[in-house]
Amino acid sequence: MRTKNPRRLTVIGLVLALSTLASITALMIRGSAWGSQTEAWIGRTDDIMGAADAVVAQLQGVISPRRAYESESDGSLLAARADSMSEIQSEVDRLARLTADNPRQQQRVDELRLLLDRVIDSRHEGGDSGEGRSPRSEVDDPSPAERDEALASEVRALAGEIRGEEERLLDQRNREGARSVSFVQPLVVSMGLVGAVLLTAVFGALLFEIGQRLAAEDAARRHAAEFEDLYNCAPCGYHSLDAEGRFVHINDTELGWLGYAREDVVGRLKFTDVVTAEGAAKFARSFPTFLEQGFVHDLDFDMLRRDGSRLAVSVSATAIRDAGGRHIASRSTVFDVTRRKRLEEELDHIFTLSQDLLCIADASGVLVRINPAWEHVLGYSLVDIVNRPFLDFVHPEDQTSTQAVFAEQIQGGNRITSFENRYRAKDGDYRVLLWNSTPVAAEGRVYASARDITERKRSEDALHSAKLEAEAANHELEAFSYSVSHDLRAPLRAIDGFSTALLEDHSEALGGDGVRHLERVRSATRRMSDLIDDLLELSRLSRRQLVSSRVDLSAIAEDVVGQLRLQESERSVEVRIQTGLVAMGDHRLLRVVLENLLGNAWKYTRKTEGAEVEMGRGVIDGVPAWWVRDNGAGFDMAYADRLFGAFQRLHRADEFEGTGIGLATAQRIIRRHGGRIWAEAAVDEGATFHFTLGPQEGLS
Amino acid sequence: MTSKYMLLIEDNPDDVDLTLRAFKKANVVNPIQVARDGIEALEFLFGEGEHSGRDVDDTPQVILLDLGLPRISGLEVLARIRSDSRTARLPVVILTSSMEERDRMQGYLLGANSYVCKPVETEAFTEAVRELGLYWMLLNELAPTG
Structure with a gap:
């Protein structure tokens, strides 16, 4: 559309320019025609004037012979006059012809004819040939010569009029010509200018169009090259x-x-x-x-x-x-x-190798693709499963939740993690599956992976029931501890109390053996009381909540040793405790550990000369380890594994007293701290107990 | 009973006898009222049941309370004592075999004035009872009545 208008304008401009040129040509043609007409006019005017002059000239020939005849009556002269007359006649005829288009000149030519006729008549009538021809001649009654003269002058006047008329006409025509030239010239010039402008515009338009065409061709060539490049590259x-x-x-x-x-x-x-x-x-x-x-x-x-x-x-x-x-x-x-x-192959390998169930389901829940793990886990062959709705395999109780989750995925586009449901295996059993899945909304598909957690669930269930059992056992233990502390002590107290009453009130009746037996009864009673106390302590420490803080083991050890010295002030034991032994742990429980370890060291050096008890710290396997060493009785490492069991003793009661619970208690406390305890010993060469306390964060 | 007396709440006859013997050996001569379970103790204190018509203003100088009682527990007895205005300010000493932290905590929370664990060994037991008698019967002054 945009290229058509300029083109149309170009055509219109060209047409206009050509029309202008045509008009100029027409004007020029008309101008030159007018010129030749003017020339014709001038020629005719000259002819008319020539004819008029000829009439006047010939008239003299007519008049002069008459005078000569009058005077000489010469016949030859008459002949000459006749020639002149015919000359005049033909000239007058020419005038009549030449002025045929001008009525006024015709009238004058007619008058001229009349005058000439009168001249001729006067020649034929002789003396009175001029009668009645002219009022003046009538009145004046002039001579024939005079009448001729008068006629001649009338003829001359008339000829002059004709001539004057023609001169006037010529002049008029010249003026008209000049006027028309003064009108046509600017017209031609201005049309010429218009034509020139139009032609220039058309030329410009054509130049422009050519330029455009060249540019278009250039662009077309570039495009072609571009497409070639696109094609190739x-x-x-x-x-x-x-x-x-x-x-x-x-x-x-x-x-x-x-x-x-x-x-x-x-x-x-x-x-x-x-x-x-x-x-x-x-x-x-x-x-x-x-x-x-x-x-x-x-x-x-x-x-x-x-x-x-x-x-x-x-x-x-x-x-x-x-x-x-x-x-x-x-x-x-x-x-x-x-x-x-390659990607497909990789995907296929992973799909095939996966032990998890992998699948792709469409928006209606039909399994579009599944991997061989489905066969292994559920026992079906793949063709039994593929292209079937997965819901067919879901446990009836899980179908509602499964459908809800699936709908949420399809509609909400949510990823699902750790969704659990049960699938029916071919053998009729249900397998518990743990699902992760992600929908791809654009495809209307859900990609999912499921792990068979049936066994894990079973273990979890077993673990759960074991935990419940353990908790129940713990409750029982608590109830037991309570009854131990309360109900077992009361009879012991009665046994001891009444034994004492017997000893106090009836010692004489009992006799020496009776008294000794009762003393044994009382001793056994005390021992049982100690056992109960220790057992309760062990149970209590096991249940106690750990409260961790920075514990100064050196200070505790010094305090414990001070207590031991008070209890057995008669003993002399060399005790060396490193200063600045610090640990992270439960202050009260760690005190119990040191009471047991230092107490044992104290006890088992009782029979040793130059008894020594030491405590210090080292590093074992990159973690701090504390140790308590004595040079006492020691023990046989063959029995080391029994060392930390409750009620296990490596020494006879008559050698060293004890309930066999102390080390079990210490071990339990250390294990609860995340550490371990072990011993190195040899019979009669003393023993060293090492212990660690687990992570020691927070200890600077 | 017009003289100062103590109330021993104890279901175990052995413990009752041993306690009485210990007091006797310690020369504590004040009368000792024994209740064999929690119900009996409360009936005595509030003049009800077997003890109806008793002058309830005649309150013991101290109550020795065992915890492991049949019917209603010692701690519940303590709670009842403390919740009644007539007995709320009476000194109550828990005298028990239990060393459980839980019992100690509960006992003090319910307003026990003392918690004494009965030693198994007779000498220690006798010494404890003697000191209790001396302290609560002779040294301790009760809250003003009314």
């Missing part, structure tokens, strides 16, 4: 084949893939020459369909490179037909799908 291969399947065009990309030069391929090779045998077979199989529908999409096969290696491609082709519908060529797009194939 496209990330996919392009080629065209003729009806026989021979290459007609091929782009650089495809050539590069195949390793050929263009001249090796175009017109020389057929497409089937660069395809593997299987590929060619596949190509051949799809060829009829291709011919029929006119295209083929995403045909996957391998091409052969020049070096013989394979290239996995996906080809789409369009058939080109002639007017008669005959296949004459094809155009193909070739994609390198090596990477896609």
Whole structure:
């Protein structure tokens, strides 16, 4: 639309310019015609004036012979006069002809004729030939010569009038001509200017259009080059084949893939020459369909490179037909799908190898793809499951929740993690599956992975019931501890109390043996009381909440040793405790540990000369380890494994007293701190107890 | 009973006998009223049941309370004593075999004035009872009545 208007304007301008030129030409033609008419006019005026002059001149010849005849009556003279008369007649006729278009001049010519007739008449009548011709001659009665003279002067006057009229007309015509020239000249000039302007505009428009056309051609050439470049450098291969399947065009990309030069391929090779045998077979199989529908999409096969290696491609082709519908060529797009194939293979491997159940479900919940793990876990073959709704396999009690979660995914696009439900296996049992899944809204699909946690659930259940049992046992233990502390003590107190009463009130009746037996009863009672106390202490410490803080072990140890010295002030024991032993732990419980370890060291050096007890700190396996050493009785390492068991003793009661609970208590406390305790000893060479206390964070 | 007396709430006859013997050996001569369970103790204190008509203003100088009682527990007895204005300010000493922290905590929370664990060994037990008698019967002054 935009190019048409300028073009139309150009045409209109050109037409206008040509019209202007035509008008100028017309004006010029008219001007020159007028000129020749003017010339004709001038010529005629000259003729008329010549004729008028000739009449006047010839008149003298008519008049003069009459005078001579009058005087000489010469016959030859009369003849001359007749010639002059005929001359005058012919001149008058010429005048009449020349002035035929002018009535006024005609009138004058007629008058001239009359006058001339009178002149002639007077010649024929002689003396009275002029009678009645002229009032003046009548009145004056002049002589014939005088009458001739008078007539002649009338003729001259008339001729002069005719002449004057013509001169006036000529003058008038000249003035009209000049006026018309003064009008036409500016018109011609201005039209010439208009014509020039229009022509310039048209010329300019044409120049512009030519420029545009050149620019368009240039752009077209650039576009062509660009398209050529796009064609050649496209990330996919392009080629065209003729009806026989021979290459007609091929782009650089495809050539590069195949390793050929263009001249090796175009017109020389057929497409089937660069395809593997299987590929060619596949190509051949799809060829009829291709011919029929006119295209083929995403045909996957391998091409052969020049070096013989394979290239996995996906080809789409369009058939080109002639007017008669005959296949004459094809155009193909070739994609390198090596990477896609590899990804697919990787995916397939992972899909196949996964021990978890993997699946893809469509929006209606039908299993579109599943992996072999389904077979292993549920016992079905894959064909039993695939293309069926997964809900068919879900435990009836779990179907509502499963459907709700699935709908949430499809509608809300939410990822689901750790959703649990039960699937029916082929043997009728249910497997507990733990699902992670993610919907892909655009595809209307859900990708999911499930782990068979049936066994884990069973273990968890077992663990849970074990925990419940343990808690119940703990409650029982508490109840037991309570009854131990309360109910077992009361009878012991009664035994001891009444034994004492017997000893106090009836010692004489009992006799020496009776008293000793009762003393044994009382001793056993005390021992049992100690056992109960220790057992309760062990139980209490096991249940006590740990309160961790910075504990000064050196200070506790000094305090404990001070207590021991008070209890057995008669003993002399060399005690060396490193200063600044600090640990993170429960102050009260760690005190119990040191009471036991230092108490043992104190006890088992009772029979040792130069008893020594030491406490210090070292590092074992990168963590701090504290130790308590004595040079006392020691023990046989063969029994070391029994050392920390409750009620286990390595010494006879008559050697060293004790309930065998102290080390069990110490071990329990240390284990609760995350540490461990162990001993090194030899009989009569003392013992060293080491212990760690787990992570020591917060200890600077 | 017009003289100062103590109320021993104890279900175990052995413990009752041993306690009485210990008081006797310690020369504590004040009368000792014994209740064999929590119900009996409360009936005595509030003049009910078997003890109806008793002058309830005649309150013991101290109550020795065992915890492991049949029917209603010692702690509940303590709670009842403390919740009645007539007995709320009476000294109550828990005298028990239990060394459980929980019992000690509960006892003090319910307003026990003392908590004494009965030693198994007779000498220690006798000494404890003697000191209790001396302290609560002779040294301790009760809250003013009314």
